[in-house]
Amino acid sequence: MDFTFTEDQLALRDSVREFLQHEVTPTSIRQRWETQSDDGELWQKMVELGLPAMLVPEDFGGLGLSEVDFVLLAEECGKVALPGPLVVSALVATPMLAALAPNSQRCADVLGALATGEARVAVQHWINPYVNNADTADWLILPNGDEVHLVPKAQVKLTQHKSVDPSRRLFRVEWTPSRETVVCNGTEGADLWHASLNRGALGAAAQLLGLSQQMVAMAVKYSTDRQQFGKPIGSFQAVKHLLANCAVKYEFARAPVYRAAYTTTVNPTRGDFAVSCAKVAAGEAALLSAKNSIQVHGAMGYTWECDLHIWMKRAWTLDKTWGDPGFHKNRVHEWLLNERALIGAENTFGRLSSFPSEESQKSGTGVV
Amino acid sequence: MELKFTEQQQAFRLEVRAWLEQHVPAKPLQSFDTQEGFEQHREWEKTLASGNWGMVTWPKEYGGRGCNLIEWLIFEEEYYRARAPLRVNQNGIFLLGPTIMEYGTPEQKARYLTQMASGEEMWAQGWSEPGAGSDMAAIRSKAVRDGDEYVISGQKIWSTRAVFADWVFCIFRTDPESTRHHGLSFIFVPLDTPGVTVRPIPQLDGLPGFAEIFFDEARVPVSNRMGEEGQGWHIAMSTAGFERGLMLRSPARFQETAKRLVELYRSRANDILDLSIEDAVVRCYMDAESYALSTYQTASRLIKGGKIGAEASLNKIFWSELDLRMHETAMSLLGSRAELLPESEENAEDLGQWLDGFLFAQSGPIYAGTNEIQRNIIAERLLGMPR
Numbered sequence: 170m171d172f173t174f175t176e177d178q179l180a181l182r183d184s185v186r187e188f189l190q191h192e193v194t195p196t197s198i199r200q201r202w203e204t205q206s207d208d209g210e211l212w213q214k215m216v217e218l219g220l221p222a223m224l225v226p227e228d229f230g231g232l233g234l235s236e237v238d239f240v241l242l243a244e245e246c247g248k249v250a251l252p253g254p255l256v257v258s259a260l261v262a263t264p265m266l267a268a269l270a271p272n273s274q275r276c277a278d279v280l281g282a283l284a285t286g287e288a289r290v291a292v293q294h295w296i297n298p299y300v301n302n303a304d305t306a307d308w309l310i311l312p313n314g315d316e317v318h319l320v321p322k323a324q325v326k327l328t329q330h331k332s333v334d335p336s337r338r339l340f341r342v343e344w345t346p347s348r349e350t351v352v353c354n355g356t357e358g359a360d361l362w363h364a365s366l367n368r369g370a371l372g373a374a375a376q377l378l379g380l381s382q383q384m385v386a387m388a389v390k391y392s393t394d395r396q397q398f399g400k401p402i403g404s405f406q407a408v409k410h411l412l413a414n415c416a417v418k419y420e421f422a423r424a425p426v427y428r429a430a431y432t433t434t435v436n437p438t439r440g441d442f443a444v445s446c447a448k449v450a451a452g453e454a455a456l457l458s459a460k461n462s463i464q465v466h467g468a469m470g471y472t473w474e475c476d477l478h479i480w481m482k483r484a485w486t487l488d489k490t491w492g493d494p495g496f497h498k499n500r501v502h503e504w505l506l507n508e509r510a511l512i513g514a515e516n517t518f519g520r521l522s523s524f525p526s527e528e529s530q531k532s533g534t535g536v537v
Numbered sequence: 538m539e540l541k542f543t544e545q546q547q548a549f550r551l552e553v554r555a556w557l558e559q560h561v562p563a564k565p566l567q568s569f570d571t572q573e574g575f576e577q578h579r580e581w582e583k584t585l586a587s588g589n590w591g592m593v594t595w596p597k598e599y600g601g602r603g604c605n606l607i608e609w610l611i612f613e614e615e616y617y618r619a620r621a622p623l624r625v626n627q628n629g630i631f632l633l634g635p636t637i638m639e640y641g642t643p644e645q646k647a648r649y650l651t652q653m654a655s656g657e658e659m660w661a662q663g664w665s666e667p668g669a670g671s672d673m674a675a676i677r678s679k680a681v682r683d684g685d686e687y688v689i690s691g692q693k694i695w696s697t698r699a700v701f702a703d704w705v706f707c708i709f710r711t712d713p714e715s716t717r718h719h720g721l722s723f724i725f726v727p728l729d730t731p732g733v734t735v736r737p738i739p740q741l742d743g744l745p746g747f748a749e750i751f752f753d754e755a756r757v758p759v760s761n762r763m764g765e766e767g768q769g770w771h772i773a774m775s776t777a778g779f780e781r782g783l784m785l786r787s788p789a790r791f792q793e794t795a796k797r798l799v800e801l802y803r804s805r806a807n808d809i810l811d812l813s814i815e816d817a818v819v820r821c822y823m824d825a826e827s828y829a830l831s832t833y834q835t836a837s838r839l840i841k842g843g844k845i846g847a848e849a850s851l852n853k854i855f856w857s858e859l860d861l862r863m864h865e866t867a868m869s870l871l872g873s874r875a876e877l878l879p880e881s882e883e884n885a886e887d888l889g890q891w892l893d894g895f896l897f898a899q900s901g902p903i904y905a906g907t908n909e910i911q912r913n914i915i916a917e918r919l920l921g922m923p924r
Contacts, residue, residue: 409916410909431540514617
C-alpha cells in the first residue's frame, strides 16, 4: 500500500507546470478566442514534450506511461485552463488507438502520426452530444452502436455550436458508417467505449481539481489586495469561510481523483465506481469554487475583463461533460443497491485475494 | 502508487479479525457515561491490552506493536467492522499518548504510556474554561510553583469523561505576568488529588459525559509537567493536531456508519417519499470513501517522512460534517420513528443506535475546536489570507 506519487512523477508534473504557466496565460487564451487559432504552435511544443503521446506504448514511438503518470498533468492543465484537445487526446484517443493498433494497421499508422505530431485525433463518445476541437483534428474516432470507427475529417460534416466557454469549440458531427471506417465492434468495441468513458471522466475530474485550486488562488489574491472598511476584505471571516469551504471540497476530491487514475490504469472497465466518485467530488469542488470565487471578487468578478470567468466557465462546462453529476451519482447508486456490492471499510481497495473463506461471495463485483 | 495491501498487511488484517471475533462482547456495553458502563469499557480496554491490541502503533516497550499507520488503519477497519466497543480512553490513547511520545521525558513515557496501553488509567482533557472556549489563549486557571510542587487554582469545563476518569491533562498559566498563549504549561493532575472537585454536567442524552473541574490549591509534583514551563500552548497545538487530524477519528468509523446507512436505505428503498434521500445516501457513501482515501494518502506521506500541520483542520470539518449528514439522513429514513429511544420495544435491532449517533453528531462541529475556528485556520495558514 503506497498512496504517493514517485519523485519522477512529481518532477514531470513540475516541469509541465512550468511549461504551461509560461505558455498558457489569460492573454494567450483571449487571443485564441479572437483568432480562433488552431493552436498549431502550442500543439507542436506539447508534441516535443511528448505530452499527447504519453500513453502511447513504446512500441509505437510513445513514452509508454500510464493514467497515474498523466493525472497530475491533467490537473495542471486545469490550473491554467488550457484550451484545446490535449487531455482528451492523451487520455482517451491514444489508449483507444493503442488498444486497436495490434490488429489494425490504420490505427497503428494514426497512432504513430499522433506521437510525432503529424496528426490530431478527436473522439466522439456517446455520452457527449458534441465533439470539442473536432475542427483541428485530422481523424475522428466515432461510435456506431458498439462499433468503433476511425474516420478522416474530410469524410464528416461539422456544424459548430457555440459554448458559454469560448475556449470550447463544439461540433455536431454528421457522417456515414462504412466497412472502410470500422476498426472494431462487438464486445471489444463496447469495452473500448466503456473504458473511454472512464478515461474521459477521469480527465475532466483532474482538470476540475486544478480549476478549483486556481479559482480559489485568484480569489485569495483579490481578497488580499482589495481594501474596504480600511482593511483587506480577506481579513473578514465571512470572506475567509467562503474560500475555506472550497479548500475542504477540493482537498477531499484529490484522493478520489488519484485513486480513479490508479483504478483506470489497472482496469479501466472496472473503474466505474472509482471514476464516478472522482468526477462528482471534483465537479462539486469546482462549482463551489466558481460560486464562492465570483462572490469574493464582487462586481469585478461579473465582468468580461476579470480573468476569473476563463476558469469559471470551464468548471461549469466540464462538470457536465463525460457524464454529468446525475449520470455518475446514478452509477454509484446502482452499485450501492446491488446486494453483492463490497461495501464497508475493509473493501476500500477492492477484493482481497487472500481471504479464501470469503472468496465465493466476493466474485463478480464491480469495483477494483 | 500501489493501492493494494501486501501479503503481510493482509495477514495482519486476518489476525486482527480472528482475535476480535473471539473477544468482542456479544452484547453491546452500556454507555461509558454511566458508572457501570465506564467500568465495562475499562474492562474491555484491559482485554484489548491482554492481546497487545491496546495501541498498535506504539513501540513494543510501552505495550504497543510498533505498527505503521497503514497497519493502524487496517486495525481500525477491522475494529469497526467487528462493531467493537468505543474506546473509553480516547483522550488518553489518541490525543495525550502521541503528544507524550513527542514531548515527554523517558520517565514520563515509561510511566504514562504503559498504563494507558494496559487500560489501567483513563484520561480526561482539561483545556476549556468558562471564559476560554474557542479563545483558548484566554485561560486563567493558574499553577503556582512552590518548591517541587505546583499549587493549582481555577476551573476547567466541558471536560469529557472526567466524571469517571483517573487523570486529567490540563493547560495552566504558570507565569502570572503572562498573557494570551505565553506563560502556559501542560500539566497532568490525578482527579483524586485533594482540592480537586469534579461536578458532572449532563449532556444532550441526559448522561454525565461532561464535567466541570474545580481546583482549590490542589498540589501536584513538578514532574507532572510535560515539556518546559511556558511551552504549554505549543504542545497543546500539537495535541489539537492529533485531535482534528489523523488519530481521533479514523475513517473506518465513518465508513462503518455509511455502510449501515446504505443497509438501512436498501431495507426501506420502496417506502421513501423524500426525493432528496437517494442523493444524500449516495453522497454520504462517497464522502466516507473520500475521507478514507485521503487518510491513506496522508498516512503514506507520513510514513515517507512527511508532516501534517494545519491540514488537520480540513479533516476536522470534513468528518464532523459528514457524520452529521449521515445521521440526519438516517433520521429522515426512519421518519416518525426516528425519535424513539434505543430501549424502546418498537425499535428493531440496532435502529436506536441512529438516535444516539445523531445526538452525538451534533457535537462534532463543536468539539476539538469549532468548525468556524477551523475555517479561520484553513484560510489563514493554508490559503494565506490576511489575519
